Every structure is written in structure tokens, then in C-alpha cells.
Amino acid sequence: MSRYFRAEISANIPLNDNHNLLSLTNLDPMDEPEPGQFYMVEVNQGYDPLLKRAFSLFRRTAEGIQILYRIQGKGTAILRNLKEGAVIRILGPLGNGYPAAPEEAIPVILAGGIGIASVFPLIERFAGKAYVLYGARTGGDLFMIDELRGLSKELHLCTDDGSCSEKGNVVGLLHSLCASRSSCLDHVKVYACGPKVMLREAAKVVSSNCIKAWFSLEEHMACGIxxxxxxxxxxxxxxxGEEQAFEYQRVCKEGPVFDAEDIVW
Ligand SMILES: Cc1cc2nc3c(=O)[nH]c(=O)nc-3n(C[C@H](O)[C@H](O)[C@H](O)COP(=O)(O)OP(=O)(O)OC[C@H]3O[C@@H](n4cnc5c(N)ncnc54)[C@H](O)[C@@H]3O)c2cc1C
Ligand code: FES
Incomplete structure (x- = not known):
């Protein structure tokens, strides 16, 4: 049962012009989060903005949790201005998180842009086992590279503008990885978070290679519960009897992580 807890900001460090790393110390008891779960964060105690904002668990720390966020609009701009010592209310952890993998699994983890925030704790959990494919618009938007290198079996980077590492996107990297290891894809499990267009293209690659995959989706969220x-x-x-049958599921409750095969694009 998820619940509210108060947390004190111990650091809110700009990583570049529009990304911050927020470190929080919980002041109330907090449920243990799982990789892929998220929090609804009250960025302001008043009514503006009224709605809480959704952020993935980036890292569980000894003191509480960390959130990696991109400044997008009003809510995240307020969050960026909060100083050390400020106390905020948080609901969570919420959602289902990434499923556990069998011992023999070969994890391949895709992160597009701020999607790294969601998969980072999974990369930590797989410690040294995962092939990590991480892309962003430009080199300045790739974060925690040294840590990721230490945590991954192999780390492959790419950027849209070619300013760091390979020019291209993570779906291209996934394609190349599958092509170069086509004889040993049986145990590969893919986990991904990123823009919807990236996930949609990644779904085609995993499907054509008969690989099991789980994708974390983002939708605008009002309540989170x-x-x-x-x-x-x-x-x-x-x-x-219904070939195209689908149903609506709540990203905050049944997700945010879904079996890639089940998502209607
Ligand atoms: C499960 C989940 C996990 C997320 N994890 C992260 C994370 O770890 N780091 C991060 O930077 N961002 C994350 N996001 C996106 C983040 O919630 C939005 O960037 C943020 O809500 C934008 O708020 P804003 O007021 O700054 O932007 P505005 O555009 O002013 O927001 C207006 C409204 O739209 C909603 N909204 C805007 N963009 C998004 C979006 N991409 N997804 C959902 N709602 C949106 C806001 O919540 C708000 O209700 C996550 C979203 C979801 C659903
Ligand atoms: S955000 Fe309200 S049901 Fe998902």
C-alpha cells in the first residue's frame, strides 16, 4: 500500500540547462521502491499547480531517494527552484515496476533521453550483466556515463547530432546488437523507457527477433493512483473471435511497465 511521505531536499543539482538531480531524505516511513516504479511529487504546497507531477525512482539511497528530472514546464520549473532544506510531499512508490528476470536472462536495456531515470535502478539491479543502449539528442544530455559504464556489461551510447559517440538512436543500436548476436538471442530480455516513437520502433525490432520485452510508458497523469x-x-x-481486440488500461496502475507485445501503438 503506497502512501504519502514528507521528504527534505538534501540537494537539487543542475546537471545542465534543463536537467536536475534531486536528492531527498525521507522524514516519514517510506515503502521500499522497485525499479520502474514512480512517485507523484507535490511541487508546490498551494493550488498552483494543483496536480502533482510524476517522476520515476532514479536511485534508492541510504537517506531516501533520488529523482532525475528534465525541466519541461511550470511544475518542473518550480521544482528546480526549490532549495536544500525545503520539505515536499510525495506519494509512492506507485505502479508495477519492471518484472524480475530469470537467472539465465541476458538483459538489454534501452534508454532514450530522460528515460534513463526509469531504467537506472534496473541497471543497478542487474549489476554488470546488462547491455545498456543509451541515447539522447546531444552529448550534454547523456548523464551518469561513468557510473553506467561501471554498472553495465557493455554500454553503447548514441546521440541524434553525433556530438558524443555514435550518431543515431538506440533502436539502431538494438538492431545492430540483434544482428551481431543472432545465434544467441534466446535468453535476451529487453527493457526500455523513452519517447513513444522510440518504443514503437523498438517494438518492431523485438517482435521481428522474437525477443520478450517490457516497455515503460508515459501518459499525462492527474492522480497517479x-x-x-x-x-x-x-x-x-x-x-x-475479436482479432483487433483491445482494452484501456491505466498507465499509473496496471503500468507504467507493459509487455511490449500487448501495447497498441
Ligand atoms: C510514470 C512517469 C514517470 C516519469 N518519470 C519522469 C522522470 O523520472 N523524470 C522526468 O523528467 N520526467 C518524468 N516524467 C514526465 C514528467 O511527469 C513531466 O515532465 C512533468 O509532469 C512535466 O510537468 P511540468 O509542469 O513541468 O510540465 P507542463 O507541460 O507544464 O505540465 C502540464 C501538465 O502536463 C503533464 N505532463 C507534461 N509532460 C508530461 C509527460 N511527459 N508525462 C506525463 N505528464 C506530463 C504534467 O504532469 C501536468 O499535469 C514521468 C512521467 C510519467 C507518467
Ligand atoms: S493518473 Fe489517474 S488513473 Fe492514472
Whole structure:
């Protein structure tokens, strides 16, 4: 059962012009989060903005949690201005998180842009086992590279503008990885978070290689607890006789992580 807890900001460090790393110390008891779960964060105690903002667990620390966030609009701009010592209210951890993998699994983890925030704790969990494919628009938007290098079996980077490492995107990297290891894809499990267009293209690659995959989706969220139905997405449902059958599922409750095969794009 997820609940509210108060947390004190111990650091809110700009990583570049539009990304910050927020370190929080929980002041109330907090449920243990799983990789892929998220929090609804009250960025302001008043009514503006009224709605809490959704952020993935980036890292569990000894003191609490860390959140890696991109400044997007009003809510995240307020968050960026919060100083050390400020106390905020947080609801979570929420959602299902990434499923556990069998011992023999070969994890391949895709992160596009701020999607790294969601998969980072999974990379930590796999410690040294995962092939990590991480891309962003430019080199300045790739974060925690040294740590990722230490945590990954192999780290492959790419950028849209070619300013760091290979020019291209993570779907291209996934394609190359599958092509170069086509004889040993049986145990590969893919986990991904990033822009929807990236996930849609990655779904084609995993499907054509018969690879099992789980993708974390993002939708605009008002409540984060399954009550408002504001975050629904189409998920295939196997009703006999209905070839194109789907149902709406809540990204905040049944997700945010879904079996890639089930997502209707
Ligand atoms: C499960 C989940 C996990 C997320 N994890 C992270 C993370 O770790 N780091 C990070 O930087 N961002 C993350 N996001 C996106 C983040 O929630 C939005 O960037 C943020 O809500 C934008 O708020 P804003 O007020 O700054 O932007 P505005 O554009 O002013 O927001 C207006 C409204 O739109 C909603 N909104 C805007 N963009 C998004 C978006 N991409 N997804 C969902 N709602 C949005 C806001 O919540 C708000 O209700 C996550 C989203 C979801 C659903
Ligand atoms: S955000 Fe309200 S149901 Fe998902």
C-alpha cells in the first residue's frame, strides 16, 4: 500500500540547462521502491499547480531517494527552484515496476533521453550483466556515463547530432546488437523507457527477433493512483473471435511497465 511521505531536499543539482538531480531524505516511513516504479511529487504546497507531477525512482539511497528530472514546464520549473532544506510531499512508490528476470536472462536495456531515470535502478539491479543502449539528442544530455559504464556489461551510447559517440538512436543500436548476436538471442530480455516513437520502433525490432520485452510508458497523469482514468492506454486483450481486440488500461496502475507485445501503438 503506497502512501504519502514528507521528504527534505538534501540537494537539487543542475546537471545542465534543463536537467536536475534531486536528492531527498525521507522524514516519514517510506515503502521500499522497485525499479520502474514512480512517485507523484507535490511541487508546490498551494493550488498552483494543483496536480502533482510524476517522476520515476532514479536511485534508492541510504537517506531516501533520488529523482532525475528534465525541466519541461511550470511544475518542473518550480521544482528546480526549490532549495536544500525545503520539505515536499510525495506519494509512492506507485505502479508495477519492471518484472524480475530469470537467472539465465541476458538483459538489454534501452534508454532514450530522460528515460534513463526509469531504467537506472534496473541497471543497478542487474549489476554488470546488462547491455545498456543509451541515447539522447546531444552529448550534454547523456548523464551518469561513468557510473553506467561501471554498472553495465557493455554500454553503447548514441546521440541524434553525433556530438558524443555514435550518431543515431538506440533502436539502431538494438538492431545492430540483434544482428551481431543472432545465434544467441534466446535468453535476451529487453527493457526500455523513452519517447513513444522510440518504443514503437523498438517494438518492431523485438517482435521481428522474437525477443520478450517490457516497455515503460508515459501518459499525462492527474492522480497517479488509478482513480481519474486520465492516463489510459490501449492494451491488446485476447477475446475469442475479436482479432483487433483491445482494452484501456491505466498507465499509473496496471503500468507504467507493459509487455511490449500487448501495447497498441
Ligand atoms: C510514470 C512517469 C514517470 C516519469 N518519470 C519522469 C522522470 O523520472 N523524470 C522526468 O523528467 N520526467 C518524468 N516524467 C514526465 C514528467 O511527469 C513531466 O515532465 C512533468 O509532469 C512535466 O510537468 P511540468 O509542469 O513541468 O510540465 P507542463 O507541460 O507544464 O505540465 C502540464 C501538465 O502536463 C503533464 N505532463 C507534461 N509532460 C508530461 C509527460 N511527459 N508525462 C506525463 N505528464 C506530463 C504534467 O504532469 C501536468 O499535469 C514521468 C512521467 C510519467 C507518467
Ligand atoms: S493518473 Fe489517474 S488513473 Fe492514472
Amino acid at each position: 488509478g482513480a481519474c482514468l486520465g492516463c489510459v492506454t490501449k492494451i491488446k486483450s485476447a477475446r475469442p
